[in-house]
Amino acid sequence: MSDLITRDISYEVVHYHTELPFKILNVHKKDLYPNKDLSMVNDVLDHWHNELEIVYSYSGDGKYYTDGIGHTMEEDQFIIVNSQSIHKVISARKTPYDKLPATLTTVLQISESFLRSFIPNFDELYFLPVYKATEPRPSQIMKDLAQYADGKVLNKYENMRLIGLVHELLYYICRDDLTLKDNEIPEKSRKNFDILRKIISYTEENFASDITEMSVAESFGYSACYFSRFFRSNMGITYKEFLTKMRVNAAKDDLTDTNKSVLEIAMDCGFSDARGLINMFKKFEGTTPLQYRKKYSPLA
The missing domain is CATH 2.60.120.280 (Regulatory protein AraC)
Structure with a gap:
């Protein structure tokens, strides 16, 4: 699986x-x-x-x-x-x-x-x-x-x-x-999906660094307003939500596969501090990082 x-x-x-x-x-x-x-x-x-x-x-x-x-x-x-x-x-x-x-x-x-x-x-x-x-x-x-x-x-x-x-x-x-x-598939839709794949690949390569919706928009030559509308209309969620969920999922891997502290994992996954990871983890997973580790990590 x-x-x-x-x-x-x-x-x-x-x-x-x-x-x-x-x-x-x-x-x-x-x-x-x-x-x-x-x-x-x-x-x-x-x-x-x-x-x-x-x-x-x-x-x-x-x-x-x-x-x-x-x-x-x-x-x-x-x-x-x-x-x-x-x-x-x-x-x-x-x-x-x-x-x-x-x-x-x-x-x-x-x-x-x-x-x-x-x-x-x-x-x-x-x-x-x-x-x-x-x-x-x-x-x-x-x-x-x-x-x-x-x-x-x-x-x-x-x-x-x-x-x-x-x-x-x-x-x-x-x-x-x-x-x-x-x-x-209209030609416009095919082009949109090609652009999305490039944005997705870029985000996957850089989510651990200090990227934002504005910085990614600039990297692809778009205004922040256009980028925001384009991403949401094609993906159904905002870019900020997408980026945060990617970081939370990366943290889940570290929680189950390593003995790193919550702070270390937060910094490695692009959060500014442990509190940011904890808050987003509760929002998307309904639990805290340490509770998640205790339940799912073979190392716990």
């Missing part, structure tokens, strides 16, 4: 099984709901990668956002995340924990270069985000692939079976779900 949960919006480096050009993982409810109830949810935060992502849902509890548009999850439904699309998953917190299936989704991430090898005009095409199969075979393929998730060691010749299943699944999705990118 740690491969999916990332700092606010970040570039995800996808690691593959041996020489296979794809990765399979199952998202389990015990990972998303660590308290075994709905009091705390480890939502999958905004991230992006070059891989095509195919998500098969076993539950109808939640929304999958791709490039700012929410798609309600349904049982036996596919969500397709195009290469470089910004995406996240937010729980609806409506279905009781004991009513949720043990596995919420199976996720298949496929190498962009693998796709380009048999889709010549890949850059001109776009997979529609919600794919509802018209026959049972695609769902069965995802259930078969799910058996090879979570780092399972492959036996002799299973590589060939996996490659065959992925090819077959792509046949159905390409046949039914591909369209021209120009028909679905």
Whole structure:
């Protein structure tokens, strides 16, 4: 699960099984709901990668956002995340924990270069985000692939079976779900997402330093007013909120993985003092940094 949960919006480096050009993982409810109830949810935060992502849902509890548009999850439904699309998953917190299936989704991430090898005009095409199969075979393929998730060691010749299943699944999705990118995403929106990715990457590289909305706006040649409107209209939150959440998530990693003091973590994550981290931690996590460490750190 740690491969999916990332700092606010970040570039995800996808690691593959041996020489296979794809990765399979199952998202389990015990990972998303660590308290075994709905009091705390480890939502999958905004991230992006070059891989095509195919998500098969076993539950109808939640929304999958791709490039700012929410798609309600349904049982036996596919969500397709195009290469470089910004995406996240937010729980609806409506279905009781004991009513949720043990596995919420199976996720298949496929190498962009693998796709380009048999889709010549890949850059001109776009997979529609919600794919509802018209026959049972695609769902069965995802259930078969799910058996090879979570780092399972492959036996002799299973590589060939996996490659065959992925090819077959792509046949159905390409046949039914591909369209021209120009028909679905206006050129202006594509340019906006390109700019957002650059802002996101810049923030991820510099959040620990003394950056502000104004300084980032200046770095990209925008007025503070325009930058503020642009970011909020495309991301749904202010840049200050985005930056603060990124810093809090970085602090969460340090709290569970190191023995640093709260002050040291605050300074390393871009806060001016420990009080600033504590206040923002309470706001976004509903607890203090030390309480969080005590509960989740194996070092505590």
